[in-house]
Amino acid sequence: MIDLSLAVLLVSLAVALAGVAVWIYQLFSRPSACDPSPGKGSDKLGVLYAFTLGMLPWKKESAGLHKIVYLRGICFHIGIFAGIVALILSIFGIAAGSTLNLVLSILMWIGAVAGVTAIISRATEANLRGISRPDDYISPALITLFMSMGALHAMNLVDTVYFYAAASVLCLYLPWSKVRHCVYFFFMRGKIGAMMGHRGLLGTTQRQTRKGTP
Secondary structure: OOOHHHHHHHHHHHHHHHHHHHHHHHHHHOOOOOOOOOOOOOHHHHHHHHOOHHHOHHHOHHHHHOHHHHHHHHHHHHHHHHHHHHHHHHHOOOOOOHHHHHHHHHHHHHHHHHHHHHHHHHHHOHHHHHHOOHHHHHHHHHHHHHHHHHHHHHOOOOOHHHHHHHHHHHHHHHHHOHHHHHHHHHHHHHHHHHHHHHOOOOHHHHHHHHHOOO
């Protein structure tokens, strides 16, 4: 017989997937504007660049100017991926060895610390606080809780039910929150990359354009 906490988690995952699927359908149902500029490069190379070299901090102005925030974001997202791995292993009943559990717990704790510092930074920095909505606090808080419960579970300090409960709440909240950027990030990044490639704004050409070189 399936465990109740696992059943609740699976239902929550189904709700999250259904909500994201509806959102994606609505996204693609809207008319997409075409780029009228003459082609000077490859759209495909632009997409490849956007997901590889274009992700480096010195290629992104905001990240280059805020390296600590960029590093914190990297730690936060690595912790999330570690939590997802731990959750998948648990759902399928795959016993992770002590070394893997240790690695996952460390990564999740690092991610959780990054999440807490991000929330504190948003609450204390005047400019961020002024543009923040409740969801800007709730989303990272739920993700941080998920990673914390995952880390404790990997260390055998809490029962599976607490890990599943945190994951279930996060899944139910996902379709109506900023957490769904985990989906639209790939669409937007791909679209931006295709535009850059189409206009020939990769590599040297991109740097010249920023300097105002024709």
